Amino acid sequence: MTTIYDNDILITKAEGSLYMDLECGYGQPCVTTINLKKNDGTTEQKNEFAGNVKEFIIGDIKALKYNIIEIYTTIDDIHDSQDEVQDIYLSIIVYDKAANPVSTEFTRNTKGKGSRIHSFYNVTVL
Amino acid sequence: MKILIPVTLCIFFTTFVYSQEGMDTVNFQVNDIKLDLLKAPTNPAFLLMNTSPAEIVEPGSLPEFYATVQNASDNLSAFPNNYGFSVTPYWWGKNARHLSFSEDYDTVNTFTFYKTLGISAGVVKGVAEDEDLWRYGLGFQTTLLRGRVDKAKKSAYMDQLWQYHRQYYKDIHAFLKMNPDYNKLEAESNYLLLQYKVLDSLSNAGAIDPTLAAQQKAELLKNYQLTQDKLKSLSEILSARFNDENRYLESNAELDRKFNEMDDRKGLKWDLGGGISFDAEKNKIDSLGVYRMGLWSDIGGVLISPDSSRSSFSGFLMLRYLYYKEVYYLDADRAGIMKNLQTLDLGAKIQYEIAGKFILGFEAIYRTALTGSEYESTYKINGLAQYQFARNKLVYISLGNNINDNSSGGPEDLIFTFGINIGFGGEIDLYDLNLK
Numbered sequence: 001m002t003t004i005y006d007n008d009i010l011i012t013k014a015e016g017s018l019y020m021d022l023e024c025g026y027g028q029p030c031v032t033t034i035n036l037k038k039n040d041g042t043t044e045q046k047n048e049f050a051g052n053v054k055e056f057i058i059g060d061i062k063a064l065k066y067n068i069i070e071i072y073t074t075i076d077d078i079h080d081s082q083d084e085v086q087d088i089y090l091s092i093i094v095y096d097k098a099a100n101p102v103s104t105e106f107t108r109n110t111k112g113k114g115s116r117i118h119s120f121y122n123v124t125v126l
Numbered sequence: 127m128k129i130l131i132p133v134t135l136c137i138f139f140t141t142f143v144y145s146q147e148g149m150d151t152v153n154f155q156v157n158d159i160k161l162d163l164l165k166a167p168t169n170p171a172f173l174l175m176n177t178s179p180a181e182i183v184e185p186g187s188l189p190e191f192y193a194t195v196q197n198a199s200d201n202l203s204a205f206p207n208n209y210g211f212s213v214t215p216y217w218w219g220k221n222a223r224h225l226s227f228s229e230d231y232d233t234v235n236t237f238t239f240y241k242t243l244g245i246s247a248g249v250v251k252g253v254a255e256d257e258d259l260w261r262y263g264l265g266f267q268t269t270l271l272r273g274r275v276d277k278a279k280k281s282a283y284m285d286q287l288w289q290y291h292r293q294y295y296k297d298i299h300a301f302l303k304m305n306p307d308y309n310k311l312e313a314e315s316n317y318l319l320l321q322y323k324v325l326d327s328l329s330n331a332g333a334i335d336p337t338l339a340a341q342q343k344a345e346l347l348k349n350y351q352l353t354q355d356k357l358k359s360l361s362e363i364l365s366a367r368f369n370d371e372n373r374y375l376e377s378n379a380e381l382d383r384k385f386n387e388m389d390d391r392k393g394l395k396w397d398l399g400g401g402i403s404f405d406a407e408k409n410k411i412d413s414l415g416v417y418r419m420g421l422w423s424d425i426g427g428v429l430i431s432p433d434s435s436r437s438s439f440s441g442f443l444m445l446r447y448l449y450y451k452e453v454y455y456l457d458a459d460r461a462g463i464m465k466n467l468q469t470l471d472l473g474a475k476i477q478y479e480i481a482g483k484f485i486l487g488f489e490a491i492y493r494t495a496l497t498g499s500e501y502e503s504t505y506k507i508n509g510l511a512q513y514q515f516a517r518n519k520l521v522y523i524s525l526g527n528n529i530n531d532n533s534s535g536g537p538e539d540l541i542f543t544f545g546i547n548i549g550f551g552g553e554i555d556l557y558d559l560n561l562k
Contacts, residue, residue: 001369002369003298005358005362005365009347009350023224024227025222025225026217029227029231031284031288031291033291033292039316050284051227052228066323066326072291076381076385116290116378126322126347
């Protein structure tokens with residue numbers, strides 16, 4: 001079992017919504033929770049979904065600014081081949097309407113099924 | 127062709143020890159009814175070569191494949207003389223990287239070819255006791271229909287994954303919060319964000335010199351990034367410690383069980399395989415000749431299975447074509463060699479299960495020669511009726527015979543068997559035995 005952390009700062013002057021694309025590859029199942037970690041120390045759950053999404057609306061930029069969006073994904077490795085070079089892939093892109101993106105991406109090989117990958121991607125909106 | 131029908135009465139008393147709830151003996155006999163003779167092999171090349179290279183590699187990527195070829199050919203300076211590989215090219219490319227779970231575990235039975243295509247090939251020098259004889263083999267195997275994933279079972283698996291996902295978050299979050307350094311860094315990060323927010327407000331309102339605001343914001347941003355990086359490093363260290371200490375999270379039996387239930391696909395399944403092998407004396411092209419070739423196809427599956435009951439009806443049809451350069455045969459009167467023999471096998475299997483108690487199964491294979499008048503057509507049948515009248519207790523009647531691959535003498539004797547299987551075991555929790 002592996003837990004991965006990554007963080008980015010998205011500086012935006014755009015108005016409207018903040019979007020994200022998320023892709024779990026190699027046919028692996030994944031579930032994702034989006035939390036808003038506010039600068040007062042509290043956490044609010046914004047959304048959750050299973051599988052891959054495209055142009056998913058995280059929320060309004062005004063409400064998200066000066067806070068951290070925590071994108072927490074769990075991938076269950078269901079592949080049982082010992083010979084796979086890579087069998088885990090996760091790509092997350094967060095962007096505004098003006099197409100300012102921040103992103104994280106990783107691939108892994110877990111050598112047989114049964115393990116889980118936990119990914120925490122923190123995006124600070126400024 | 128003689129048929130012998132001995133009737134055997136067999137009563138078996140057996141004791142079972144169980145560590146967990148299971149299907150116990152319901153499928154005890156039915157598991158023996160398989161049309162394995164006709165089922166498409168995973169690596170047809172090696173089956174048709176009638177020999178296998180000393181080492182068969184299964185490279186997981188194109189660069190790895192090149193490396194194995196380089197290794198087998200003495201860095202491309204000589205032709206490989208004892209090398210075999212089995213690959214699934216789909217998993218080498220970008221398609222696999224972008225394959226989603228919902229597409230791969232579809233609740234609709236979709237047609238596939240490339241995704242499940244496996245290619246096997248090999249070369250061996252020195253076969254059939256001839257040091258100068260080279261044999262090559264090339265084959266493929268694919269699943270055209272994989273069956274559909276049951277919606278309810280997929281939903282149950284995803285629910286379990288959600289439960290696991292939420293529990294892990296709760297646990298890891300609590301663990302991180304127990305660390306004073308983590309809390310300090312998080313507070314520092316929030317304070318910097320608040321400072322940035324205030325500075326932004328003052329700057330936007332024109333209450334502060336824009337150049338000074340920009341300088342201070344850049345400084346804050348630098349400090350903030352530094353704090354975030356420290357938080358990331360600390361979180362990684364603490365999480366690794368958490369994952370090591372909390373071993374119950376490494377293996378989640380319930381999640382694995384729900385996945386396996388979902389992975390048991392319903393509906394039609396269709397496998398296709400084929401291949402060809404060649405002989406070449408002294409590896410010369412003018413001596414190249416077909417040694418064997420074959421084509422397999424089997425189609426079937428659980429065709430009717432109402433969700434609310436443990437009843438199901440399964441059916442399979444199978445077909446195999448084989449070409450042999452020459453076959454040695456032996457029957458009651460003579461022995462000899464048949465050249466250029468082509469055989470066609472046709473098979474069928476049905477299985478009917480009612481409420482997990484009563485099972486009726488029947489399979490039959492008919493084999494005939496497309497060439498070679500000496501070859502007598504033959505068949506294999508297997509039948510079973512089984513009723514489980516109590517836990518670990520069942521009564522069954524079966525009949526069957528066999529066929530000999532290298533015989534031209536028709537089917538073997540038919541045998542009937544009647545049996546009662548009685549188990550006296552109960553459930554014992556091995557964990558509670560406290561063995562020392």
